[in-house]
Amino acid sequence: MTRELTIKDALNEALRQAMEADDDVVLLGEDIAGGAGRDEAYPEAADAWGGPFGVTQGLLGQFGRDRVMDTPIAETGFVGASIGMAIAGMRPVPEIMYVDFIGTSFDQLLNHAAKLRYLYGGKVSVPMTVRTVTGAGFRAAGEHSQTLYSLYTHIPGLKVVAPATPYDAKGLLLAAIQDSDPVIFMEHKRLYMTTGHVPEEPYTIPLGTASIVRAGDDVTIIGVQKMVHTALEAATELEQQGISCEVIDPRSYSPLDTDTILTSIRRTGHLVVVDESHPRCSLATDISALAAEHAFHDLRGPVRMVTGTHSPVPFSPPLEDLYVPDVPRIVDAVRSTLDQGRKGAEAVAHGR
Amino acid sequence: MTRELTIKDALNEALRQAMEADDDVVLLGEDIAGGAGRDEAYPEAADAWGGPFGVTQGLLGQFGRDRVMDTPIAETGFVGASIGMAIAGMRPVPEIMYVDFIGTSFDQLLNHAAKLRYLYGGKVSVPMTVRTVTGAGFRAAGEHSQTLYSLYTHIPGLKVVAPATPYDAKGLLLAAIQDSDPVIFMEHKRLYMTTGHVPEEPYTIPLGTASIVRAGDDVTIIGVQKMVHTALEAATELEQQGISCEVIDPRSYSPLDTDTILTSIRRTGHLVVVDESHPRCSLATDISALAAEHAFHDLRGPVRMVTGTHSPVPFSPPLEDLYVPDVPRIVDAVRSTLDQGRKGAEAVAHGR
Amino acid sequence: MIEDRDTLLGLWQRMTRIRRFEERASTDKEADLLEGYIHNYSGQEAIATGIITQLRADDWITSTYRNHGHSIARDVPLEAMTGELLGRTTGVCGGKGGSMHAVDQDLGMIGGMGIVAGGMPIAAGAALAARRRGQDRVAVTFFGDGAVHQGAFHESMTFAALFNCPVIFVCENNLYAETTAVDYHLIAGSVIAMAEPYGVHATQVDGMDVFAVRDAAEQLIARARYTGRPALLEAMTYRYGGQYEGDTQTYKPPQEVAQWRARDPLLTFRRRVTEPGLLTHGDLDEVAERSRVEVADAFAAAALAPWPDPSVLLTDVYTEIS
Amino acid sequence: MIEDRDTLLGLWQRMTRIRRFEERASTDKEADLLEGYIHNYSGQEAIATGIITQLRADDWITSTYRNHGHSIARDVPLEAMTGELLGRTTGVCGGKGGSMHAVDQDLGMIGGMGIVAGGMPIAAGAALAARRRGQDRVAVTFFGDGAVHQGAFHESMTFAALFNCPVIFVCENNLYAETTAVDYHLIAGSVIAMAEPYGVHATQVDGMDVFAVRDAAEQLIARARYTGRPALLEAMTYRYGGQYEGDTQTYKPPQEVAQWRARDPLLTFRRRVTEPGLLTHGDLDEVAERSRVEVADAFAAAALAPWPDPSVLLTDVYTEIS
Numbered sequence A, B: 001m002t003r004e005l006t007i008k009d010a011l012n013e014a015l016r017q018a019m020e021a022d023d024d025v026v027l028l029g030e031d032i033a034g035g036a037g038r039d040e041a042y043p044e045a046a047d048a049w050g051g052p053f054g055v056t057q058g059l060l061g062q063f064g065r066d067r068v069m070d071t072p073i074a075e076t077g078f079v080g081a082s083i084g085m086a087i088a089g090m091r092p093v094p095e096i097m098y099v100d101f102i103g104t105s106f107d108q109l110l111n112h113a114a115k116l117r118y119l120y121g122g123k124v125s126v127p128m129t130v131r132t133v134t135g136a137g138f139r140a141a142g143e144h145s146q147t148l149y150s151l152y153t154h155i156p157g158l159k160v161v162a163p164a165t166p167y168d169a170k171g172l173l174l175a176a177i178q179d180s181d182p183v184i185f186m187e188h189k190r191l192y193m194t195t196g197h198v199p200e201e202p203y204t205i206p207l208g209t210a211s212i213v214r215a216g217d218d219v220t221i222i223g224v225q226k227m228v229h230t231a232l233e234a235a236t237e238l239e240q241q242g243i244s245c246e247v248i249d250p251r252s253y254s255p256l257d258t259d260t261i262l263t264s265i266r267r268t269g270h271l272v273v274v275d276e277s278h279p280r281c282s283l284a285t286d287i288s289a290l291a292a293e294h295a296f297h298d299l300r301g302p303v304r305m306v307t308g309t310h311s312p313v314p315f316s317p318p319l320e321d322l323y324v325p326d327v328p329r330i331v332d333a334v335r336s337t338l339d340q341g342r343k344g345a346e347a348v349a350h351g352r
Numbered sequence C, D: 001m002i003e004d005r006d007t008l009l010g011l012w013q014r015m016t017r018i019r020r021f022e023e024r025a026s027t028d029k030e031a032d033l034l035e036g037y038i039h040n041y042s043g044q045e046a047i048a049t050g051i052i053t054q055l056r057a058d059d060w061i062t063s064t065y066r067n068h069g070h071s072i073a074r075d076v077p078l079e080a081m082t083g084e085l086l087g088r089t090t091g092v093c094g095g096k097g098g099s100m101h102a103v104d105q106d107l108g109m110i111g112g113m114g115i116v117a118g119g120m121p122i123a124a125g126a127a128l129a130a131r132r133r134g135q136d137r138v139a140v141t142f143f144g145d146g147a148v149h150q151g152a153f154h155e156s157m158t159f160a161a162l163f164n165c166p167v168i169f170v171c172e173n174n175l176y177a178e179t180t181a182v183d184y185h186l187i188a189g190s191v192i193a194m195a196e197p198y199g200v201h202a203t204q205v206d207g208m209d210v211f212a213v214r215d216a217a218e219q220l221i222a223r224a225r226y227t228g229r230p231a232l233l234e235a236m237t238y239r240y241g242g243q244y245e246g247d248t249q250t251y252k253p254p255q256e257v258a259q260w261r262a263r264d265p266l267l268t269f270r271r272r273v274t275e276p277g278l279l280t281h282g283d284l285d286e287v288a289e290r291s292r293v294e295v296a297d298a299f300a301a302a303a304l305a306p307w308p309d310p311s312v313l314l315t316d317v318y319t320e321i322s
């Protein structure tokens, strides 16, 4: 019998199990328990929130304030402190409430978490997992809707992980916490309530392994986090048009499972990358460029990128809906690379 | 008779002319004049430095401390203040001493400078130019050698400019300062002493126009900032091997002159992008992906990226020299896309 | 607090508009008529009203995600506010910003920053620019008790102090940063204590009393305008609602809410003006009722207002398309 | 300052090693024998020596780009230091870090941060982790007078105070942040004044006197170790050299250099130990000469040491290649 959980609950279970297994796992963040300063006077306060999405709810009761640390609004302070804790033998899991706020602790990740091992000759590891929340579609406007995957992926020394299913969420989070390197773990706010099978016992999914979420022959669609689901919907629609799509979820953006991705592209000959982030210097361009370099001779049509626009995420619902890639845009992209592939082939046949 | 200046002096002249033309242009940064707090007691102190590379030297004498503001080491403070100054009618030019330090003011650029116009319905402009210093090859190790072009380029609302010649340095800096939007102006520390012709009178180069620095037919090489020069050297060597290279300097990464780049690629059928930044989600992948989407049918060989490695920049000279793309790597990349192009064509001819 | 009748009615009008607006936003959010986050300003009306009515039209303001009160006190038309909450073309930002960013740059409101403490250095810079350009404009930057822990607070205070920026840092100390109580997070004991190392003049005031706020603001604004020096005002207040609508607020002791509601800024105002006979209950009720109607009309109008055209998704990213 | 002979000789040895090392690095840089930036620690020897000799082997340290003194005081072998400056395999970081990052993580030195104030929160975290794991290890984070303006200073002090981190913030106030004089940038007048809002115990000390530093450090370290509370030490000192080698230093009044040199930490030490007859000039000269030879040998050895293998360019980016 399958056990169904939401991503939110899968993550909560992963955190709980990681904390049960290892006393050195501690959580830090703003209101990740909630009610700090009211515990004595008003016991219901404790665990008031569990973060704005409730992911860390209930952990305070089990582990106490020493291990579920509600911090002041000072990301440089507590992300930086997490680095020190990691070096000193713990496995801190700080939370940046929304990825939009990365600017307030960016230096600690860019120059310290990512580089301490390398610069100092490999004598130290920084086993920390920075949890953060990504994504548009929540009517949360320009400063609470970004994805920014590529900013972290560009930085050597960081690992970047972003699950799209409850099963992956649990397995990847446990793997991230056990990993010896700093991992940015990105949770999409519009996926928290997505349900799926999750085994109760702890398990890990190796970082750097992609998941083929749907097998197909005519085109490879890479979905970035929430876009995996949109890509799957598009694939269903395309099937009705007689087009067989392979949908891949990289799950881990750094390291990236280039083998799985390239193998698929070489077989299908067509690539569409769907990424809700902004288009420039993005994961979409990263994976497109991978194909253009390493699967060039197998590509039979232009690589298509379906992305958010080069604009902040607007609040207004109809505008935001235009911002986020949707099924019709993916269907168009797939059809256009397939059509142009044929055209291209005809052009070659006609000696143009 | 041509007037030769270094990039450093061209930038200094641009700043001086911008400040002469418009009282609202002010400079802010750490030690951009130097000797703050010693002016009275010890007049030689004033203008002691002009920043670590002397770019702003001599400006204090002409414009005074109200317009050449030595700030405390507080990038969020003075970059944020620059945004406010820009909104209030000035044209501030803050300096982030090395681009490696962007983490300490990243939020101000990501969420405020870049988004204030959009989020608030287009009622305001933020005419500021953030000068910063990029680049490896200076033996300055991992925290003073980064380029990080792509982090800014990903962000809608920012413009990103990076000159490679003295002529461009002056013209682009004057254009950036006159521009109504926030511009990140990146100066490569290893190019400051590069000389070239610079007219004395003020002039601007429109942002978003690439420069074809060498015309050629067989392959398009895109050089990113300092790599323009390395690409030119490689082109000279390749010419001796009978290969004609077109070398393009985008100069402005956001907006990007996609027309000039695509026109060239469509003509040559081969693309090599040379970018000293790390490989993932970089300008190299951005331009590769552009070609794979929009010049696919004209590409006759795989797109090659010659980049820095996915590692921090090491200090040790032989290691750093390996990090930075060099002429042999570019030559190899060009030869390999041309060779594989032929192979690919043969493969097609043989029905594989 | 000797104020003329029009001034008094003006204060009351703004406070009642804010309260009615926030109540209506709250019920509409609960009824799922509003999308996105709504941060309720109820309880803090005296601060926005007391300070903003002391500003000149050309002064600068930065606000936060909790900006409705600031915008209404600045006389942003209610329809522009409701339009923004609903994402319509009539919104003060044309619908692009939504509730968290519903401020009017045309009225010198630089932003409703979604990033805690994000507006502070920007306000300092705007204040400095005015001075450098020979204008006597000042800037006010609003923020919460939780914001003082951000590096940006410290860097902005330093910048403002060192470069003589006529900016007033206004902390609305409403006892909570989200769910975190101020007695837990505020090590310094008070926000004014944190101003000391910067040599920034700091005052604490009862943020539930619009007259006290107004007096303090008057002094600090005049001081900033004439000396060019920064100042800090800590206004003690209480957030009646949650961090945002939907917050269950289990962390708030119920007696605390009751205690603070007894000091409600609207009640306090009513008492202070009716007891000495400056205004009658009738005067007040009339204005309050007008505010209610205005708010209802504004919400009704917004619901009928047009959605933005798809083309605007890509406008306003840049000033010039170069 | 009653110290036994070995301790005294140990202090002297470290201080002379540092001085000789920095002098040699300076001349080698001028002669173009060293690549990259070199930040000279001369003049500040008493601080590194006084504090680090009071630490236990298992305590944590974060340093800065100006780290040579800290590393040498921590007994990083001189050949590991010179190897690093020259980018050789024998370097303490295998050549990957260079002068700005020449610290030994195996000795609890977490980093020589190239980012001003970058080490502060990290030190606080390391200190906290020790405590949480039932260890009585403390952390010391070194930084300059200019670093107090970074948001990271403020956020780290807050974090350390709130979570009871046994970390000692050590400000080496050498009167300049690059070319900017402390009397211009330090609005608070002193760094200790900046600790007040955080309730962090703070002391100022003469940073030219290793005994004074040592006494202060002993107290603060013991305090942190036993109470788990943070503390701040401001050590007044002077940077004899420029911000880095090559800085023309025109912003320094010449009489200032002379005044501070008159209070040189080595001279002061010599006086303090020879006057009461604790050590003789001969004792001191012998050690000083040994330091000179050790430094010369270390530079000579580094120049002959092998360059790193190209393959290491890509190692150490990650712990596990997954």
Ligand SMILES: Cc1ncc(C[n+]2csc(CCOP(=O)(O)OP(=O)(O)O)c2C)c(N)n1
Residues within 6 Å of the ligand: A030, A073, A075, A097, A101, A104, C066, C114, C115, C116, C143, C144, C145, C146, C147, C148, C172, C174, C176, C177, C178, C239, C243
């Ligand atoms: C840099 C940053 N960190 C975290 C948040 C999430 N956040 C939004 S409001 C808030 C609490 C702010 O409390 P306070 O400053 O007291 O203001 P109030 O909401 O009480 O007006 C937090 C943590 C944010 N917006 N920005």
Ligand SMILES: Cc1ncc(C[n+]2csc(CCOP(=O)(O)OP(=O)(O)O)c2C)c(N)n1
Residues within 6 Å of the ligand: B030, B073, B075, B097, B101, B104, D066, D114, D115, D116, D143, D144, D145, D146, D147, D148, D172, D174, D176, D177, D178, D239, D243
């Ligand atoms: C965030 C950041 N901004 C700027 C710099 C450039 N920088 C390096 S050292 C320095 C001065 C630091 O002065 P201080 O803190 O007094 O230390 P000292 O060098 O005197 O030891 C500056 C501005 C930097 N490394 N990091």
Ligand SMILES: [Mg+2]
Residues within 6 Å of the ligand: C144, C145, C146, C172, C173, C174, C175, C176, C177, C178
């Ligand atoms: Mg609050």
Ligand SMILES: [Mg+2]
Residues within 6 Å of the ligand: D144, D145, D146, D172, D173, D174, D175, D176, D177, D178
């Ligand atoms: Mg200093």
